[in-house]
Amino acid sequence: xxxxxxxxxxxxxENAAMAWTEKALAAAGADTLNCLTLVDRQRAEAQSxxxxxxxxxxxxxxxxxxxxxxxxxxxxxxxxxxGGSRMLANFAPPFxxxxxxxxxxxxLVLLGKANMGELKMGGxxxxxxxxxxxxxxAGRRSGGAAAAVAAGIVPLALAVxxxxxxxxxxxxxxxxxxxxxxxxVSRFGVIANVSSCEQIAAIAPVVAxxxxxxxxxxxxxxxxxxxxxQEAYTYDLSQEIAGKxxxxxxxxxxxDYDRRCLEQGVSLLRRAGIEPVEVKTRYAAYAHLALTxxxxxxxxxxxxxxxxxxxxxxxxxxxxxxxxYCNSRSQGLGMEVKRDAVLGVxxxxxxxxxxxxYKALQVRHLxxxxxxxxxREYPLVLTPLAAGPPYAAGxxxxxxxSFRDRFYAAIPSLLGLPAVAFSVGRDQAGLPLPCQLFGAQxxxxxxxxxxxxxxx
Amino acid sequence: MAYEVVMGLExxxxxxxxxxxxxxxxxxxGAEANQNVCPACAGMPGLLPVTNKKVVELAIAAGxxxxxxxxxxxxxxxxxxxxxxxxxSYQITQLYAPICRDxxxxxxxxxxVKRIGIKQIHxxxxxxxxxxxxxxxxxxxxxxxxxxxxxxxxxxxxxxxAEEVIAxxxxxxxxxxxxxxxxxxxxxxxxxxxxxxxxxxxxxxNFGVRTEIKNMNSLSAIERAIAYETERxxxxxxxxxxLIQETRRWDDAKNASFAMREKENAGDYFYFPDADLAPIxxxxxxxxxxxxxxxxxxxxxxxxxVQEWGIRDKDAALLSQSPSLARIFEQSADLxxxxxxxxxxxxxxxxxxxxxxxxxxxxxxxxxxxLAYLIRAVEDRTLTRVNGKKxxxxxxxxxxxxxxxxxxxxxxxxxDQGALEKLLASIVAENPKSVADYQxxxxxxxxxxxGQAMRQLKGAGDPGEIRRILEELLRPQ
Numbered sequence: 053x054x055x056x057x058x059x060x061x062x063x064x065x066e067n068a069a070m071a072w073t074e075k076a077l078a079a080a081g082a083d084t085l086n087c088l089t090l091v092d093r094q095r096a097e098a099q100s101x102x103x104x105x106x107x108x109x110x111x112x113x114x115x116x117x118x119x120x121x122x123x124x125x126x127x128x129x130x131x132x133x134x135g136g137s138r139m140l141a142n143f144a145p146p147f148x149x150x151x152x153x154x155x156x157x158x159x160l161v162l163l164g165k166a167n168m169g170e171l172k173m174g175g176x177x178x179x180x181x182x183x184x185x186x187x188x189x190a191g192r193r194s195g196g197a198a199a200a201v202a203a204g205i206v207p208l209a210l211a212v213x214x215x216x217x218x219x220x221x222x223x224x225x226x227x228x229x230x231x232x233x234x235x236x237v238s239r240f241g242v243i244a245n246v247s248s249c250e251q252i253a254a255i256a257p258v259v260a261x262x263x264x265x266x267x268x269x270x271x272x273x274x275x276x277x278x279x280x281x282q283e284a285y286t287y288d289l290s291q292e293i294a295g296k297x298x299x300x301x302x303x304x305x306x307x308d309y310d311r312r313c314l315e316q317g318v319s320l321l322r323r324a325g326i327e328p329v330e331v332k333t334r335y336a337a338y339a340h341l342a343l344t345x346x347x348x349x350x351x352x353x354x355x356x357x358x359x360x361x362x363x364x365x366x367x368x369x370x371x372x373x374x375x376x377y378c379n380s381r382s383q384g385l386g387m388e389v390k391r392d393a394v395l396g397v398x399x400x401x402x403x404x405x406x407x408x409x410y411k412a413l414q415v416r417h418l419x420x421x422x423x424x425x426x427x428r429e430y431p432l433v434l435t436p437l438a439a440g441p442p443y444a445a446g447x448x449x450x451x452x453x454s455f456r457d458r459f460y461a462a463i464p465s466l467l468g469l470p471a472v473a474f475s476v477g478r479d480q481a482g483l484p485l486p487c488q489l490f491g492a493q494x495x496x497x498x499x500x501x502x503x504x505x506x507x508x
Numbered sequence: 509m510a511y512e513v514v515m516g517l518e519x520x521x522x523x524x525x526x527x528x529x530x531x532x533x534x535x536x537x538g539a540e541a542n543q544n545v546c547p548a549c550a551g552m553p554g555l556l557p558v559t560n561k562k563v564v565e566l567a568i569a570a571g572x573x574x575x576x577x578x579x580x581x582x583x584x585x586x587x588x589x590x591x592x593x594x595x596x597s598y599q600i601t602q603l604y605a606p607i608c609r610d611x612x613x614x615x616x617x618x619x620x621v622k623r624i625g626i627k628q629i630h631x632x633x634x635x636x637x638x639x640x641x642x643x644x645x646x647x648x649x650x651x652x653x654x655x656x657x658x659x660x661x662x663x664x665x666x667x668x669x670a671e672e673v674i675a676x677x678x679x680x681x682x683x684x685x686x687x688x689x690x691x692x693x694x695x696x697x698x699x700x701x702x703x704x705x706x707x708x709x710x711x712x713x714n715f716g717v718r719t720e721i722k723n724m725n726s727l728s729a730i731e732r733a734i735a736y737e738t739e740r741x742x743x744x745x746x747x748x749x750x751l752i753q754e755t756r757r758w759d760d761a762k763n764a765s766f767a768m769r770e771k772e773n774a775g776d777y778f779y780f781p782d783a784d785l786a787p788i789x790x791x792x793x794x795x796x797x798x799x800x801x802x803x804x805x806x807x808x809x810x811x812x813x814v815q816e817w818g819i820r821d822k823d824a825a826l827l828s829q830s831p832s833l834a835r836i837f838e839q840s841a842d843l844x845x846x847x848x849x850x851x852x853x854x855x856x857x858x859x860x861x862x863x864x865x866x867x868x869x870x871x872x873x874x875x876x877x878x879l880a881y882l883i884r885a886v887e888d889r890t891l892t893r894v895n896g897k898k899x900x901x902x903x904x905x906x907x908x909x910x911x912x913x914x915x916x917x918x919x920x921x922x923x924d925q926g927a928l929e930k931l932l933a934s935i936v937a938e939n940p941k942s943v944a945d946y947q948x949x950x951x952x953x954x955x956x957x958x959g960q961a962m963r964q965l966k967g968a969g970d971p972g973e974i975r976r977i978l979e980e981l982l983r984p985q
Contacts, residue, residue, distance in 0.1 A: 135553070140553070145547065146552075147547050239554075239556060240554065240555070240556055243554055244553065244554065244556075244784075247783040247784050248783030274558065275556060275558060276558075276784075277556055277557060277558050277559065277785050277786060278783070278784060278786060349780055350783060352778075353586055353588060353598055353780070356590070356596070356598060357552075357553065357596045357597050357598075358553075359590060359592075359597055361592045361649070362550060362551055362595060363552065373592065373647070377590055396778075397778060400588075400779070400780050401778065402775075402776050409780060
């Protein structure tokens, strides 16, 4: 039975797109979670009027007129797009992301920007605009996009799935995150961290709505060299799932919490008629390490353009060029970004390149082969997404915990695979237990359909 | 002690595309600062590089004309360093899988013909330009050149003299220009050359300590830099002073090289593959398409001029040195039907005038139709050779219409025979002393009368015919 999302509720009782946007604007105004960094009332109202015009003309899709938020790293023309960093706190780009253009065209209403870990390199405590409070537990942390949907401020959100943190945050907030295969949604206009891994994902209460959002967002873009040639994507969520096999990766049984996640996930699979089979892999345990080396290298390179010379933060005082660089970057970038930048230089240095960066590429290749062998027998793979409940306030300072949980989320990031994150039940405190299903590259529809079949 | 200098060259050439290598910005020499700039080449976040296909094709062409192997798969890498003229703080280049490898170029020097090995050719983007304004105390950056496509052509350490270096650079320039790969002009920086140089005792199988010299912007500067640096190395060796492997900047005004600051000698650029640019597959079919589209190369032209048209080897070499000159020559030869005469005029007059007016050979513009008219007129004797030179000069500097010019300046040799005889008879009548001198055996007197005639005719008339008539008139009656 298909799960019920917010979208129909959102529209219920009101018959005008303007009213839906007003509802979201009111909720955003009352936000106590710090999940939004910017609300653009003017843009949202103009878009909702345009959406209403289309609805009246009968030119509508299922999401026309619905408000959504985009993570702060997804740039909107002439709107401050800071990526959660002081470095870009006043940066309003002269161009916008392709994905925003597509959703504008589809008649959605962009309410504003969601808070995020600094430049995707930092964890829950790293945003220059402060951390996001968990929507279900005021003493805990969440991600801006996941929290905005979970708290009911908007029914939909776009987030950049870089190291898998948005999947974990969504599942632990009780909503879903659908990450399509690498190259599906254009990355044009998205502040880059791990270029070879990251992909725009959709967050919604249920898979059907996230998939619908991706349907509108995805498709070939010549402005993104890694964009796949396919022009458009549709996801058949009604395809037959029962009888399929799912590999349950026991590599991720490390403690009571992740075991419980897997148990609950397995029982959901069984209920949907999917056969869970416990599998131990050879390389899964190395995925997060390879991802860390690659992410540090690419992240370090991607943030090197923030130098205080052309735009963004410039230190008020410097005596020469070197000080201009050092002071601007020291003051403009947070600790976790600096740590990744130093790590990136370390793994790329001539002396260490073979030991770390090149080794990471080899691991990625071996894992790619192993996973593709696995997919031949098991089209679906189930893993937990965290070693414990959402981080308590201040607990992730320095990024230690988000680094720890990268362990679970790494494979789809590293290999560019489609994945869905969702909750499989509740822990003793009533907080969602996070799991993900993923599958072979290009099998986005089958993976999303399986999650939908689990009642998500 | 006999020493041997060993050199290898790194030549950067700007590719002759209309747009930049990873964005659609136009490429133009001499545009106003920061006019040819978009968010991508200005280093803004969220922009992704998309490879200009034309760049790949021109790089393949560069490889083909230098006898390289073209890689079936080629990839881009990022080279990281901070400098304000590098908008992204990294340069996209090729380290691990360059597009061309293992080629050679044949050069001719006073020592004969020699093959210079090409180690590799790779594609990369250029950086912008930083200008320091000392009066305002600021540095200004111009990103126009950011992401302009380049090929870097890396030679093997095969050079043993400055003469070989210059011959190679001239040859390389000519190949790149003929193939339409690059404008390759030192004066505008569209070709640049770094020299890696070391000195060793003759016969020593090991190389000496190597230095890299940068910042020479003409062939003559390169020649002087090599001479200076060689001398510096030999001095150091002879005095037992240590040489350091380093990059040195050539200062043309001071005629000396100086070590660059330590920072600029940083050894590690943290190279790694560019994840935003998928590997480029180059099929043999694509290579053949590029090969088929290549025009005739200068060596082949030279050979053809000699063999098919009977042009002297030296002239053929001169005429095939630049695509524009070769085009002017071939077209005027075809139009006038006399390649030898076309060669004589272009080498004798065209190149001399170019030298006199300091016009670079590559900028030579001459309308082949006008040249062909001139050559035919001289052949038909309707124009004397002397007046032909006048006409040539006028075409060279003012692109005049030859027919109108001849008429206007009364250069037509076909003066009416009766009028000519009448004029000459009157000159003879007006100069009885010269007539007497001539008849008294001073044959030089004829030259005076001839000069008088030429002055009055203002160059018209056939000089041979004038002389013949004068001799007739002066013959004792």
